[in-house]
Amino acid sequence: MTRVGFLYPGFSAEDDYKAFEELLGGDVELPLVHTLMREDAHRVDALLDVGGEDVLAEGARELAAMEVDSAVWACTSGSFVFGWEGAGKQVEGVRRAAGVPSSSTSFAFVHALSQLRxxxxxxxxxxxxxxxxxxxxxxxxxxxxxxxxxxxxxxxxxxxxxxxxxxxxxxxxxxxxxxxxxxxxxxxxxxxxxxxxxxxxxxxxxxxTANQVSVWEGLRLAGADTVRPSGPGTLFRVGAGAVRSALPAR
CATH class of the missing domain: 3.40.50.12500 (Rossmann fold)
Incomplete structure (x- = not known):
């Protein structure tokens, strides 16, 4: 069983992950930790708070206790608003706290595009x-x-x-x-x-889509087979191959 953990801000489409879990078959679990969202707003200052280091570290420690195989900060806007370098530091903070390979939705888009050329x-x-x-x-x-x-x-x-x-x-x-x-x-x-x-x-x-690439990225990081004909979209039918990570080297 592969367990990919997600840090998910607030409550909006969290049930999408259960839908992906069902579509992908019985060998994948996609548990979520709902991270703190002090203000629900698609506004830069609010998004910088949503993706703050303290908020994500607390959630990542909860994922560590769940013994996940990888972790993904599942918030596109809450990662890309930090810019390329800041989003990379954000992922590194999640990795340190969770103790497993980690990424974010923004980098997942980049890696998915790379895989699909x-x-x-x-x-x-x-x-x-x-x-x-x-x-x-x-x-x-x-x-x-x-x-x-x-x-x-x-x-x-x-x-x-x-x-x-x-x-x-x-x-x-x-x-x-x-x-x-x-x-x-x-x-x-x-x-x-x-x-x-x-x-x-x-x-x-x-x-x-954001949730799609987040799930794909988590499976890729966990070393799971991402070629899944039952998975939604071209991305899952292509798999992961040897994606060159866009994340800064540790």
């Missing part, structure tokens, strides 16, 4: 534009070309968690770019486990 993307972000622009900057640092960015402008994670599946699918497929090889959907507050396959079918290209 995709460098041109469109982004359909639920965040306000100023926050979404920071994700563009993060990806650019990794050598990814962002061809288009759509911002839904939703102010809180709770509101994103209540977004209906039809609305979510419509938003994503309406914000593709003809020259993009994938559409990225960077918010772990969005339910996506059962939407990836329909979106890929409608678009005819890869769709990467």
């Amino acid at each position: 995709i460098s041109r993307v469109a982004i359909a972000a639920t965040y306000p534009d100023d926050v979404a622009q920071r994700f563009v900057e993060f990806l650019t640092e990794a050598g990814v070309t962002v061809l288009s960015l759509a911002s839904h402008g939703i102010a809180t994670a709770a509101e994103v968690g209540r977004l209906g599946p039809d609305d979510a699918v419509d938003f994503v497929i309406s914000n593709d770019h003809t020259r993009a090889d994938a559409v990225l959907v960077p918010d772990t507050a969005l339910h996506s486990a059962h939407l990836i396959e329909p979106m890929e079918a409608l678009l005819g290209k890869t769709v990467l």
Whole structure:
């Protein structure tokens, strides 16, 4: 049994991880620790607090007690707002506290794109534009070309968690770019486990969602076989291979 632990801020789409667990089969457990969210706001200052060192260290110690095989800070905006270097230090703090290989959703997107050999993307972000622009900057640092960015402008994670599946699918497929090889959907507050396959079918290209890449990254770090035909989306059918880590060397 492979156990991948997730640090998940507050409450919005945490049940998505149970859905991924069921889709991936009976040999994977995806336990969550809900980390402190003093204010639910897609605003830079609030996100810097959500991803603070003290908050994540406390949660990571709880994951250590669960004897997980790897740990992922499952919050895209709460990692990329720190910038490339800051997000790397954030992951290192989680690794030290959890005592297992660790990453974050932001780096999971980078590693998934590397595995798929995709460098041109469109982004359909639920965040306000100023926050979404920071994700563009993060990806650019990794050598990814962002061809288009759509911002839904939703102010809180709770509101994103209540977004209906039809609305979510419509938003994503309406914000593709003809020259993009994938559409990225960077918010772990969005339910996506059962939407990836329909979106890929409608678009005819890869769709990467925040919870999807977080689960894939955790399995990769745990050394588990990530080639899973039952897993949602192209990413799980391709597996992990020999991904070159974008994280700073320890």
